[in-house]
Amino acid sequence: MAQNGTVPGPDHPIDIEPARGRVVVRVGARVVARSSAALTLREASYPEVQYVPLADVDPAVLRPSPTTTHCPYKGNATYYTLEVGDGVQLPDALWTYEEPYPWVAEITDHAAFYPDRAEIVLEP
Numbered sequence: 001m002a003q004n005g006t007v008p009g010p011d012h013p014i015d016i017e018p019a020r021g022r023v024v025v026r027v028g029a030r031v032v033a034r035s036s037a038a039l040t041l042r043e044a045s046y047p048e049v050q051y052v053p054l055a056d057v058d059p060a061v062l063r064p065s066p067t068t069t070h071c072p073y074k075g076n077a078t079y080y081t082l083e084v085g086d087g088v089q090l091p092d093a094l095w096t097y098e099e100p101y102p103w104v105a106e107i108t109d110h111a112a113f114y115p116d117r118a119e120i121v122l123e124p
Helices: 102-107
Strands: 015-020 022-027 028-034 039-045 049-053 062-071 074-087 088-096 112-113 119-123
Touching: 015 102, 022 049, 022 088, 028 049, 028 074, 039 102, 062 088
Parallel strands: none
Antiparallel strands: 015 039, 022 028, 022 119, 039 049, 049 112, 062 074, 074 088, 088 112
């Protein structure tokens, strides 16, 4: 353990690599993120997650949320609500690790979206 976190190991592996293609995130017809610099995170038996640089997320749709969670493998996550217009708000639709543990430092300044709140497409 380092920095109060659990180091990934054979029973809980974490792999991070550049996404194979461009990641586009939509809410309805609105594109809220587009990136050719996204990262794919694979963790244990969970579905893979695309982490998009925050710089590639439309800042006009982001609203800070008071929600936080803790992952023993990645650190403390902070959340954002997406406000996409016409009164549509998607609470806690994306999260980010501002200071992740050293073994997942690549996801610093990146955000991941819940697939049930936004459409996440990996384009070639």
